[in-house]
Amino acid sequence: MGNKDKWISGYIKILSVFSTWGKSDYFCRTFFFHHEFPIFAIMRSIQKIILFILLLTFTVSGVAQTGGLKNTEMLINLAESYRNIDPDSAILYGKIALEECSQSGNKELMARSQRSLGITYFYQGEFNRSLECLDSGLVLYQISGNQKGIANCLNTKALVYQKWAEYDSSLRLLEQSLHIRESLDDKEDIAISYLNLGNTYFYKSNFVSALNYYFKAVVSYQELGLKTDMADVYINIGVVYKQLENYEKAITYLNFAERIYNENNAQMGLSRVYSNKAEIYNFDLNRYDEALDLYQKALKIKKQFNNPSEIALMYNNIGTVYGNMAQYGAAFEMFEKSRKIYQQGGDIAGLIMVDYNMGKVK
Structure with missing residues (x-):
């Protein structure tokens, strides 16, 4: 490995340390409603400088093949670890990774970089950019014949169309992805396909088809021993039965999920169960005391995770x-608490919701 590769690896290792600190930064900033301590501001500035140096390094000339491939994989992993912590940094890492593997000519890594960047843009709500990256990744996977990569790109593209409410296009892509995954006998990815197909049919209000795929997903996750994933699907089944006004079955499946989450100490899963059950008791069964108790249980868990929204x-x-x-x-006391947090976070949709609910009470 030449000096340049050593420098690059050194920079990336430093960024790896920052990625760990970045997670603490996230929790502190959310707890204090985006108040940032000076040390985190300094860390972020240093991080940006290192990113800029890396970008210049990759732009000026390529890197050695062996060191370059390792660095690209590290950068992709860093980008993905930052995806929910610092999206801007995640995009920068992704772009640097793409620049490096483009210079090396490694189509497999180029495809992986494009898909990874596409997912980051998806989470940011930049769906056109997401689709552009996913299409590029798909073409590269098709050239290399990587069937798993093709299926993954098709699956993620389907989620973009789902966001656009273009459900027929989403279903077509999901079915193509499922067909490939079945040919590969990739059981966990097959379960994910079932879940996404169920979600898309749910959005189309085709509840029978949604339930069909959700139950397939449950069976798959059960065979794989993925209990909490199975519980996640049970929540979806409960929501479908709520839409069908079969509240007894809805609560039954939510209870299935609750039992699994309790066995696995999955607190965020429990908070989702409590919220969904509370909604049924509040708006459908008029059992307000039970609804209040469940919402308060959910609130207690949300506070533990310091998620303001x-x-x-x-x-x-x-x-x-x-x-x-x-x-x-x-x-009104509760609405004001909610409103204050949404204002501090600049959440317009949240403010509209609270104002609407306050208007109904008036």
Whole structure:
């Protein structure tokens, strides 16, 4: 490995350390509603400088083949680890990785880089850019004959069309992806395909087909021993039965999920169960005391994870229960708590929701 490759590897190792610190940065900033301590601002500045140096290094000339491939894989992994922590950095890492593997001519890594960047753009809501990267990755996987890569790109493209409410296009891509995954006997990916097909049929209000695929996903996850994934699907099944106004079955499947989450100490899963059950008790069965208890349980868990937007949502939901109970003072108190958090986070959709609910109480 030449000096240049050693420098690059050194820079990437430093960035790896920052990726670990970045996770702490995320939790601190969310807990304090985006107040950033000076040390984190300094870390972020250093990080940007290192990224800029790396980008210049890759732009000026290529890197040695062996060191370059290893560095590209490290950069892709870094980009993916930053995806939910610091999306801007994730995109920068992804672009640097793409630049490096483009210079090396390694089509497999180029395809992986394109798909990874496409997923990051997807999470950022930049769906056109996401689709552009996914299409590029798909072509490269087709050239190399990587069937798993092709199936993965088709699956992610389907999720983009799902976001655009182009459900027929989404279903077509998901079915193509499923066909490839079945030919590869990739059981976990097959289960994911079933889940995504179920979700898309749910969005189309085709609840029978949604249930069909959800139950297939449950069987697959059960065979794989993936209990919490199975519980996630049980929640979806419960939501379908709620839409069908079969509240007894909805609660039954939510209870299945709750039992699994309890066995695995999956707190965020439990919070989703509590929220969904509370919604049924609040809006469909008029069992307000039970709804209130469940929303408060969910709120307690959300606070443990310091997620302001979800805490705000729970306050809003508790406000609706008090409104339904004609306890208007308590309702407004909860709505104001929710509103304050949404204002601090600049969440316009959240503010609109709270204002609408406050208007109903008035």
